[in-house]
Every structure is written in C-alpha cells, then in structure tokens.
Amino acid sequence: MIRFLIHRLIFQALPTLLVLTLLSFLLVRLAPGSPFATEKELPPQTLETLNRTYGLDQPIPVQYFRYLGGLLRGDLGPSLKKPGFTVRELIGSALPVSLELGFFALLYALILGLSLGILAAVRPNGWGDAVAMSMALLGICVPSFVLGPLLALGFGLELGWLPVMGWETPADRILPVISLGSIYAAYIARLARGGMLEELSKDYIRTARAKGLSETRVILGHALRGGIQPVISFLGPAAAGLLTGAFVVEVIFNIPGMGRIIVPAAQNRDQFLVLGCVLLFGALMVLFNTLVDVVLAWLNPRIRLGKGA
Amino acid sequence: MKKKTETYSLRRDAWRRLLRNPTAIGGLVLLGLMIVACVAGPWVSPYTFEEMDLLSANTGPSSTHWFGTDELGRDLLTRTLVGGRISFAVALAATLVSLVIGVTYGGISGFMGGRVDAWMMRIVDVLYALPFTLLVILLITVFERNLILLFVAIGAVEWLTMARIVRGQVMGLRHQEFIEACQVLGYSRARILFRHILPNILGTVIIYVTLTIPSVMLLEAFLSFLGLGVQPPMSSWGSLIKDGVGAMEDFPWQMSFPGAALFVTLLALNFLGDGLRDALDPRREGES
Numbered sequence: 001m002i003r004f005l006i007h008r009l010i011f012q013a014l015p016t017l018l019v020l021t022l023l024s025f026l027l028v029r030l031a032p033g034s035p036f037a038t039e040k041e042l043p044p045q046t047l048e049t050l051n052r053t054y055g056l057d058q059p060i061p062v063q064y065f066r067y068l069g070g071l072l073r074g075d076l077g078p079s080l081k082k083p084g085f086t087v088r089e090l091i092g093s094a095l096p097v098s099l100e101l102g103f104f105a106l107l108y109a110l111i112l113g114l115s116l117g118i119l120a121a122v123r124p125n126g127w128g129d130a131v132a133m134s135m136a137l138l139g140i141c142v143p144s145f146v147l148g149p150l151l152a153l154g155f156g157l158e159l160g161w162l163p164v165m166g167w168e169t170p171a172d173r174i175l176p177v178i179s180l181g182s183i184y185a186a187y188i189a190r191l192a193r194g195g196m197l198e199e200l201s202k203d204y205i206r207t208a209r210a211k212g213l214s215e216t217r218v219i220l221g222h223a224l225r226g227g228i229q230p231v232i233s234f235l236g237p238a239a240a241g242l243l244t245g246a247f248v249v250e251v252i253f254n255i256p257g258m259g260r261i262i263v264p265a266a267q268n269r270d271q272f273l274v275l276g277c278v279l280l281f282g283a284l285m286v287l288f289n290t291l292v293d294v295v296l297a298w299l300n301p302r303i304r305l306g307k308g309a
Numbered sequence: 310m311k312k313k314t315e316t317y318s319l320r321r322d323a324w325r326r327l328l329r330n331p332t333a334i335g336g337l338v339l340l341g342l343m344i345v346a347c348v349a350g351p352w353v354s355p356y357t358f359e360e361m362d363l364l365s366a367n368t369g370p371s372s373t374h375w376f377g378t379d380e381l382g383r384d385l386l387t388r389t390l391v392g393g394r395i396s397f398a399v400a401l402a403a404t405l406v407s408l409v410i411g412v413t414y415g416g417i418s419g420f421m422g423g424r425v426d427a428w429m430m431r432i433v434d435v436l437y438a439l440p441f442t443l444l445v446i447l448l449i450t451v452f453e454r455n456l457i458l459l460f461v462a463i464g465a466v467e468w469l470t471m472a473r474i475v476r477g478q479v480m481g482l483r484h485q486e487f488i489e490a491c492q493v494l495g496y497s498r499a500r501i502l503f504r505h506i507l508p509n510i511l512g513t514v515i516i517y518v519t520l521t522i523p524s525v526m527l528l529e530a531f532l533s534f535l536g537l538g539v540q541p542p543m544s545s546w547g548s549l550i551k552d553g554v555g556a557m558e559d560f561p562w563q564m565s566f567p568g569a570a571l572f573v574t575l576l577a578l579n580f581l582g583d584g585l586r587d588a589l590d591p592r593r594e595g596e597s
Contacts, residue, residue: 141575146568149554244442266450274450278443
C-alpha cells in the first residue's frame with residue numbers, strides 16, 4: 001500500500017502539478033496585452049517600472065522558475081490589482097471557508113446519495129426505486145444557482161426559518177450546503193444504484209444468500225464494497241465541481257469564500273491572483289485524487305496488484 | 310434499385326426501441342419545442358432583447374409581456390428566448406469541439422495501441438486531474454471575454470471523457486475479423502479508423518454526446534451567472550438567472566422563468582439521453 005501511494009505521488013501527482021503550473025503560467029505570461037493595461041494609456045516609463053517591480057522584464061523561463069521557486073516556499077506572488085497585498089494574504093482567510101462549505105456539501109451528498117442509491121438498488125423497479133430515481137433526476141436538472149435562490153426565497157425570506165446571509169452560526173450553513181450538494185447527491189444516487197445493481201447480480205452474492213446471510217448483511221457487508229466503487233471514482237471530479245461550484249453559492253448567500261476573491265479577480269484580470277487560485281485548487285485536487293486512488297486500491301485489491309499504475 | 314431485404318439493422322432496431330419509450334419521446338418533443346421557440350420566437354416577438362421601456366419596468370407577467378419585464382423594462386420572454394439561443398449555440402459548438410478532439414484522439418490512441426496508446430492515455434490522465442473550470446476562468450481572465458473563446462475553452466475542457474470512452478470501444482473492435490480484412494485489402498490506417506471503426510461506435514458516441522450537452526450548458530450558465538460568460542446587454546440563461554436573483558425578493562418571476570427554461574431543457578436532455586442509452590445499448594437497459 002505504501003509503495004502504491006509513493007508510486008502514485010511520483011508518477012501521477014508530481015507530473016500533473018508540473019503540467020498545471022507550466023500550462024497556466026505560460027497561458028498567463030504569453031497572452032497578448034500587458035496585465036497592467038487599463039482604460040487609460042499608461043506612460044511607457046510607468047509600465048517599465050511596473051514590469052521591473054514585478055519581475056516581468058525577465059525572460060519567460062526565468063520568470064517561470066522564479067515563480068516555481070516561490071511556490072515551493074509558499075509564496076504565490078503579488079496581486080497585480082490590489083497593490084501591497086500578496087496573493088497568499090488575499091486567499092488566506094477565504095480558503096478555509098470554501099473548504100468547509102465543500103466538505104459539508106460532499107458529506108451531505110454522500111449520505112443522501114448513497115442512501116437513495118442503495119434503497120433504489122435493493123428493490124429495482126419498485127416504488128422506492130421510482131421515487132429515489134425521480135428525485136435524482138430532478139436533482140440533476142436543478143443547478144445550484146437555481147436551487148440556492150429558490151431555497152433562500154422559500155425557507156429564508158418567505159418562511160423565515162433559516163438565515164440566507166453570512167457564515168457565522170451553524171444555521172447559516174444549512175441552505176448553502178444543500179444548494180451546493182444536492183446535484184452531487186443526485187449523481188451519486190444514480191452511480192450507487194448502477195454499481196449496486198451490477199454487484200448484486202454477481203455469483204458471490206448468490207452464494208452469500210444461499211448460505212443464509214440476512215439481506216442487510218448481504219447488501220451492507222458484501223455488495224456495498226464493490227458497489228460503491230463507481231461512487232468513489234466519481235469523488236475526484238465531484239470534489240473539483242464542489243470547489244468551483246462553491247463560487248456561485250458563495251455569491252448567492254454572501255459567504256466570504258474563494259468565490260468572492262476569484263470572480264472579481266477574473267473580472268479585473270488580476271492574473272497572478274487567478275493563477276494562484278488555480279494552482280492552489282489544482283494542488284488540492286491532485287491531493288484528493290491521490291486519496292481517492294488509495295481508497296479504491298484498498299476496496300479493490302486488483303487495482304494495486306495490477307501493473308502498479 | 311435492388312430489392313431490399315427486410316433486416317433490422319442496429320440503427321433501425323435502436324430507433325424502434327427509442328420510439329417505444331414514452332419518456333424519451335417526451336424529452337425529444339420538449340427539446341424540439343424549446344429549440345423551435347428559441348430560434349423562431351425572437352423573430353415573432355414584437356420586442357427585441359435590448360429594447361428598454363422604463364415606464365413598464367419590473368411589471369409582472371401579463372398579456373403584453375408574458376414573462377413580465379426586467380428592471381429596464383425589457384421583455385423577459387424575448388430575453389429568455391434569445392438567451393436560449395446563446396445557451397444552445399454554446400452547448401452545440403462546445404460539444405462539437407469536444408466531439409472532434411475526443412473522437413480523433415481516442416480513436417488514434419485505441420487504434421495504435423502499444424506505446425503510443427500508453428503515452429496518449431497518460432497525457433489524458435494528467436489533464437484529467439486539472440481543475441478545468443478554473444482553467445476556463447483563467448482563459449477568460451487572460452483573454453478578452455468573447456463568445457467564441459467561451460465555445461472553444463469549454464469544448465477543449467470536455468473532450469477527455471469522450472477520448473477515454475472512444476479509445477475503449479476502438480480497442481474492442483481493433484482485432485475483429487472485418488478490420489483484419491481491411492488490413493489485408495491494404496487500406497490505410499486512417500481509412501480503416503475513420504471509415505470502418507468509427508461508424509461502429511457511433512451509438513456510444515451519441516450516448517455520450519447527450520451527456521455532454523447538458524454539462525456544457527450548465528458550465529456556460531455557471532460562468533454567465535458569475536458574470537464571466539455572456540456579457541450584457543446580451544442575455545443567456547445564466548446571466549438572466551443572475552439578474553433575477555438580485556431582484557428575487559420583489560420580482561420573483563425574473564428568476565423563475567429563465568430558471569424554468571434551463572430546468573425544462575436539462576430535463577428533456579436527460580430523458581432523451583436515458584432513452585438513447587437504453588435504445589442503443591440494450592444490455593444495460595433498466596440500469597441508471
């Protein structure tokens with residue numbers, strides 16, 4: 001297992017991160033137009049000074065390796081549009097909020113999605129299946145930026161049960177988490193149902209039933225291990241989607257997370273700030289994907305005993 | 310013309326199965342209506358999407374403005390339909406981009422096999438782990454925002470899964486007798502791949518296309534909602550929902566109608582997609 005993990009980190013995680021830094025850095029630096037271009041024409045001397053201050057007068061490879069060196073020290077560079085602030089300072093307080101939102105949304109999606117999916121697979125084509133899958137279908141068709149405002153309008157403004165602004169009390173977290181997580185709960189429910197159905201049709205399940213195990217043990221003790229593999233594989237893309245999907249929810253519910261940083265930054269074309277956010281999320285994704293691979297390998301020994309990668 | 314023998318080709322068989330599936334047909338009809346409305350509606354409408362009438366700003370649904378008006382008195386129905394054009398156009402164009410890249414890449418990778426395949430798939434694995442929505446945002450940050458860029462950026466993001474699926478299918482077909490026959494006949498590799506292998510995996514590709522379109526639509530709406538996609542005064546469903554959310558407390562219809570349009574379209578696409586999957590891949594019928 002340790003060897004598997006090390007192999008994954010060296011041959012998958014590291015190249016991915018390098019590609020990501022190179023790709024996004026080149027994209028930012030080779031794009032036409034100066035990052036300082038504004039409505040008003042700046043005098044050439046000012047531009048030159050700005051370029052020198054931020055080290056943008058160096059050749060691109062030098063800039064890239066300097067940036068990479070900075071990353072290793074945890075330095076994401078300066079913000080180009082908010083002078084005096086570093087990218088790290090700007091992200092610092094927002095990241096934990098977004099991570100918390102994403103974590104709870106994922107947890108909610110997993111609990112709801114797995115329950116619905118397993119329930120549906122136990123009696124396929126029964127009424128429970130029909131209800132669960134209809135809910136899942138509805139969930140897939142209502143994106144968070146529609147669900148969020150609807151929930152806020154219904155439970156917040158009309159009924160007045162739950163707060164619709166801010167990120168202070170536990171109650172503040174309920175509506176944003178539901179808005180963000182529901183669509184993923186729906187995907188997970190469909191994947192879990194498919195995976196469980198396939199697993200439940202295998203021979204070893206018939207054996208387990210034949211030797212008189214209770215249905216609960218057959219499902220939760222045996223079939224679940226194989227049946228949730230599609231769900232686990234989906235967690236990587238899901239986490240990526242949750243982190244970026246959080247931007248929308250943060251805007252709707254006025255939550256001080258990453259969305260409130262990256263969206264204005266993209267509009268102002270604050271390139272280093274957006275670059276920093278992209279790399280940070282990229283690193284998080286790579287870490288998370290590695291974790292998912294380890295869980296998959298643990299669930300299915302064939303993966304880790306296979307060719308290694 | 311020669312006499313035709315009565316055989317059921319896979320494609321005809323699939324059609325028959327699709328036509329017997331009421332939800333799939335419902336989805337198809339709904340989607341068709343939506344597209345017709347979005348394409349033809351703005352021509353028929355007495356209003357244009359940017360025509361302001363401040364005297365009748367923020368009015369509710371009525372016989373003159375079926376969906377009501379927005380804060381500048383623009384007709385919301387017309388704006389929703391025009392927004393639908395944008396959403397469908399982005400979805401189709403981006404899906405087409407992803408289709409071309411994905412099928413070509415996956416086809417070549419699966420057909421060549423061996424070392425080429427291993428490297429090509431390793432590249433896909435690496436790209437797969439990147440936060441692509443963010444790369445699109447980065448692209449938008451770096452370049453001036455325009456629609457064409459949005460198409461290309463989204464399409465360039467969505468091809469990876471297509472490539473993987475196509476590769477798997479191509480690998481399954483590569484050693485079949487009819488392909489060996491083509492090789493014996495001395496056909497070029499490109500001809501075998503594009504004329505003989507790819508038509509055989511059309512079914513799988515269609516299934517995946519019906520999955521890609523809604524996800525592309527969602528991505529466009531997501532970006533427009535954040536103000537990073539379609540720019541005013543142009544409208545798309547995402548930007549209309551954003552404007553509606555701002556006025557939600559007082560004028561809830563401004564959010565509901567574009568939201569409902571997006572919902573209905575996604576629902577129709579999902580019905581159709583599920584139906585197509587059951588029709589083209591009968592072995593998996595009933596699964597989700």
